[in-house]
Structure formats: structure tokens, C-alpha cells
Amino acid sequence: MTLELAFNILLAIASGALGLLIKRLYSVIDAQSDKIERILVHYQPRSDAHNNQNQILGAIKEVKSMVDKLNDKLDRKADK
Known part of the structure; x- marks a missing residue:
């Protein structure tokens, strides 16, 4: 070799x-x-995330207002 x-x-x-x-x-x-x-x-683009977050917050606010209305009705009912 x-x-x-x-x-x-x-x-x-x-x-x-x-x-x-x-x-x-x-x-x-x-x-x-x-x-x-x-x-x-x-x-997920940032704009889509912001839109989704705003939609969720809007839905939560609606639910909160409904719960507040129900709570007021129950309070009035309990006061009678």
C-alpha cells in the first residue's frame, strides 16, 4: 500500500x-x-386576535347585564 x-x-x-x-x-x-x-x-394575526377578544368581551358584557337585570328582578321580588 x-x-x-x-x-x-x-x-x-x-x-x-x-x-x-x-x-x-x-x-x-x-x-x-x-x-x-x-x-x-x-x-392568528394580531388584528384577528383583537377582533375575537372584542367579540368575547362584548358577549361577556351582555351576559353581565342580563345577570344584573335578573338580580334586580329577584331583589324586587324578594322585597314584596
Whole structure:
């Protein structure tokens, strides 16, 4: 075995390892890209969140006013 043959074998092994490393890095990058795309699809914009929050607060205020009216009616009923 000559020095040149040993060097060629070592170079082939190093090239193969480097190729596997690059392949693995690209697969990780692709997986992260897929995750980012899913986040963008399912992400709720801030304006939508504010609209939803305002709708929920409006509904809560309506329920509170209904409960207050019922409470007033019960108080009047109890006073009689």
C-alpha cells in the first residue's frame, strides 16, 4: 500500500462523511421550513386576535347585564 493509495482512501472516507453531513443538514433545513410554513398557515394575526377578544368581551358584557337585570328582578321580588 502506497502513501498515495492511503491518501486516496482517506480522502474518499472524508468526502463521504462530509456528503452525509451535508445531506443531514439539508434534511433538517427542510424540516424547519415545513414547520415555518405550518406556523404561517395556522398563525392568528394580531388584528384577528383583537377582533375575537372584542367579540368575547362584548358577549361577556351582555351576559353581565342580563345577570344584573335578573338580580334586580329577584331583589324586587324578594322585597314584596
